[in-house]
Amino acid sequence: MVEEERPSVGRALQRARIDAGLTVDEVSSSTRVRSPIVHAIEQDDFSRCGGDVYARGHIRTLARAVGLDPAPLVAQYDGEHGGRPAPTPAAPLFEAERIRPERRRPNWTAAMVAAIVAVIGFVGFTLFSGEDGGTGTKDPVAGSSPSPKAEPSPTKTKPADPKPDPADSAIAGAPKNKVTVMVSAADGRSWISAKDHNGRLMFDGLLEKGESKSFTDKKQINLVLGDAGAIKLFVNGKEIKDEFKPGTVERLSYTKDDPESDTGVG
Incomplete structure (x- = not known):
């Protein structure tokens, strides 16, 4: 004998609601879960619940309203959505915080020496360039005229085909x-x-x-x-x-x- 395939969480809730003779609006009024969310859950669409925590809460609430045991349905949901998230241990966090290396302070002495060397080099370069000035050499960059930029050609878009009425x-x-x-x-x-x-x-x-x-x-x-x-x-x-x-x-x-x-x- 072939074992009947277990229905999904949403289908199980929908069958139980129909067997109980309840409408979606009646379940929504008794549980305070909005009708669109009830419809979505019955179609196994849990995206409107706002997260796994709220989805589990809605499953428990709807299961009790239609006369089902919520525990197997919540376990089935966890099995189909990666299981309940495990708590993060606190010890490794404190250990990582304790062994984190201290931030090295900048070496201001080396920075000052480098700045002084740069200033001296700039002054020497300026004096040397002043002695060689006056040759009348024209800067080729200054006399060059900028090349005109090519204007982009407009792209033609194909009109979308009209949708059938x-x-x-x-x-x-x-x-x-x-x-x-x-x-x-x-x-x-x-x-x-x-x-x-x-x-x-x-x-x-x-x-x-x-x-x-x-x-x-x-x-x-x-x-x-x-x-x-x-x-x-x-x-x-x-x-x-x-x-x-x-x-x-x-x-x-x-x-x-x-x-x-x-x-x-x-």
Whole structure:
């Protein structure tokens, strides 16, 4: 019998939350961990935690909220991220401080002797040059004219190719007898969740900036947008013009008759 592969830390927390019948917003309210951070941790993205110490604290808090033992998850995180940092022993630091060599003081006597020798040499050179002066030799450097500098030629930059409009692909791929929803992260990344009319999960995860997802169902598609202000929506080939505020969570539902009969709930 093949042993089932152990899920990642984020997937284990996500499964336990779903099995407990909890939403991300409910977990966020009970733990005071912001919803975007909860979404990121469930996708094994710990960059928004602010460091390993905070990541371990968030893992413990979320594990208790969904009924899991936090100790194995924290140990798994440490194993996947280089382990817990070992404390630095104090004895070698004090030893290095004790044996550090003293800074040598500058030898001012030698410096003064060198300065005197330089002054004497300069005076002697000046007197010798004064005796040989008056020969009328023209300094070739003074009479030379500076050569004109070549002006750099302007570089030609090739104009960037225009990016395709996501609305064009949304309109082209919209069947008439079904509901089609295209979600485009135009202004930044956002967590999204999509379910069909039976409540079956079609997608649950992060959508990076510039990425798009399309969903099709014969009756209805239900959406949850973690950062609605970063998202552009195209329903049945038409763009939804609602202006969502950045950082707001929106719950929306669409059928094949939309966007004329929009049933979205903010």
